[in-house]
Amino acid sequence: MIEASPSLLLVAIPLLAAPVTALLPPGRLPWLMTLVITWTCLALAIWQLQVVADGSVVSYELGGWAPPWGIEYRVDALNALVALIIAGIAAITLTYARRSVEREIPRHQIPLFYAAFLLCMDGQLGISQTGDVFNLFVFLEISSLSSYALISLGQRRQALTAAYQYLIMGTIGATFLLIGIGLIYAETGTLNMMDLNVRLADLYSHRTVHTGFAFIVVGVGLKLAMFPLHLWLPNVYCYAPLAVTVFLAATATKVAVYIMLRMVFTVFPESLVALTPTGLVFLLLGAAGVLFASVAAIYQPDARRLLAYSSIGQIGYMLLGISYGTALGLTATIVHVFNHALMKATLFMAIGALIYRIGSSRLDRLAGSARHMPWTFSAIVIAGLSLVGVPGTAGFISKWYLLLAALEQRDWLIALVILAGSLLAVAYLWRLVDAMVFQAPAADTQPPREAPLSMLVPIWVLVLANVYFGLDTRLTVDTATTAVRLLTGAGS
């Protein structure tokens, strides 16, 4: 069972390392430990993806109990891709994070910070590996609880409110999910995803199952900040410590998108989903999210808030892809999950570098910084172009597939919404560029120095990745195609 071992190790290693990290003396050691763990996880994730890239499925029975009685880790191309995103972003964030964490977190809390970070990552990795819905809920709570703690460590006092707001909303979401899982468990007596799919096929017209489905969709919708359930997100991204913002912005909502895909396409049978207005709801909310959040982003006075609203808009694109339920649409969603993680991580890291040097991400404080921090500025421009979807960048690939999916359905209106979203992205990014290039800085401010190398190198690795995955899409598109084949194949 050598193929299954990365799956188990991915979950076990960070989980075991977290308490050890918490006990380490404050200083560089906890960071070093976390760094090693995250890079190990990345290596495991790459290995795992290579195993399942051909469309095979790896199953691991926890404790030797055969499914559906025991917990099963079930990994196909989609799981492996999500795990790769999580581990990859975690590794690169950690490489970048040392200086910002040393500045933002009180010295005695640093080991705890890294321990919570590991737990958060572990929860997300667990979600990506498990084939059991209750186990999924447990991992979701692990990652959520640790992220509440991480957010509340932010320097500003608003971080506490943000964390509290997220705690309330997140708990409501998790509760809804749990109620939903409870309802379908009551109907079927199983928690295994594949088993649920088989059993629910006969029960698809039951009112209880429908109620369970509704609870689950709304619960996950809260977690993925689906418009209009997004209210917690801007404050979280704005006030959390830098490294946490980068990590959560790139992974947290993506993992929720993954849960949504699994629930809608694997757990619940197609016959049930077809009875519900799920597609229409996702379509309307997705389109509304793209437009509303992108317009709202234009009016934000703070770069981090601006990007947070942009994230909500980007989630709208992913929902649009899900709403079509076609191969093209789902490919678009999965590719965009990957690409958006890349570009948002780059943008938030670059903004983080600005904050590190300038002390604020308010647009008026960033005035004129492009001249003094040209490398950071260029990174923002290139990642921004990727966000807009300019050809030659990763963002173009996902936009292309999404637009093709819309045109395939002759859905002209949605195609126009997607294009309008791109143009709105130009508008809000121009505000950032405008502030950094053309505005004159206040007279009494010291010109900032270029960001330290330990930040610039990870930023530019991601920038190059943005360009690379815009030109060579074998990893993203091929994996997504395989994943979609398994996803829709399993549902029918």
Next chain:
Amino acid sequence: MLSMLFLPLLAAVGIALLGRWPDLRETLSIVIAVSVAACAIALYPHVRAGAVVTVQLAEPLPGLPILLSVEPLGMLFALVAGLLWPVTTLYSIGYMRGHHDQHQTRFYALFAVALGCTFGVAFAGNLLTLFLWYELLTLSTVPLVAHAGTPAARRGARTYLGILLTTSIGLFLLAILITYSTAGTLDFRRGGILAGQLDPAWAGLLYALFIFGIGKAAIMPFHRWLPAAMVAPTPVSALLHAVAVVKAGVFSVLKITVYIFGTGFITDSGAADWLIWAAGATILLASLVAMTRDNLKARLAYSTISQLSYVVLGAMLVTQPGIVGGALQIVMHAFAKITLFFAAGAILVATHKTEISDMAGLGRAMPVTFGAFFIGSLSIIGLPPFGGMWSKWYLGMGTIQAGQWLLLAVLLFSSLLNIAYLLPIPVRAFFAAARDGTALTGIHEAPHSCLAAMVITSLACLLLFFYPDPFYQLALDVNGGK
């Protein structure tokens, strides 16, 4: 071909590194520009012989590679841009130094990048590649437009970026996607890829999306970016907004007409029947607006808008002389208009005057500049013995062959308007006295390198009348050499 694309991009890096030594930096710019021009000339006989060179750079989407390939129309465009780059570099050295501009390294580096993107557009082997370089060209020229960093430059850059990106993402990309989802390919093929795939009733709409989506062609009402971009330094206006950027737009229109729709399909479906009037209206309206502008560069900008629509008109006539005329217009207008912009920049450097009404009497102090301006004007108008005549000639033939008498009248009337807004400038400069009666002493010609550049391009206008053949043959080859 590859060297033409990547030499400029590499040069940009070199220029950026050599920023501390201006002489070295400018030498490098000239050397690269000259060698690119040499590459273009060396490539010419191969293309004439019918050789097809294709290079695949990457394949981001299955079946949609980033592909470079050279064909007659692309060769024609690349030749124009390649030949005019060294001249412009020569000019900008004098201009930038004479004008004591800031950030010259950034200027030269981005200039080289923009040229690289232009060659990318010229050699694009399919529509996706064309779109890629088209967008990169927009983005790389924005900092050049905003070069001065003043609030006016910032506003100009915002209009420039806003209109070009809105049209290209909102309309052009949509048109490309529709093309791809109906035809299943984006390759450029002789005879087009849409015939038999697309319902002719929709062809007009798709064609409109392309024509208006290619904002660089400046068809009204998407022309506002061009006057806005005139805040850029004059060499930028000269090369980018008389040659590279705007010509990339009309070049794309020609290319899509011939290789995506195919002339036969356009005639059969009547796609261009009413769109051609958008081009006709732009020709006249822009000429009329040009007459009202007192700022020299603004007047030239509107003149460019008008002249660009000649190319679009030629494409939409879909007759053989129309296509030839459109292709020749790319060449002739480039050489003539760059001369006019050079002159405008020379006047600015030497006298700091931008308004036409202040230029009366300047001709006696700056005979070479205004002489060049005179020659450029005559070529734009289309009078012999200057190259501009040939493109007007073939466009006129095209309208006659298509039986569009009204459009012929539009062309002729527009030529009259050209006379009315261009010729008074040199005439008054030579023969009228300055308005306020001040003696124009102490005004000398612009730096030598500026004068040399102007003389070269105006001689080229003359030469193109007698020897249009290299370009004419290429233009003939575009539509299969019928």
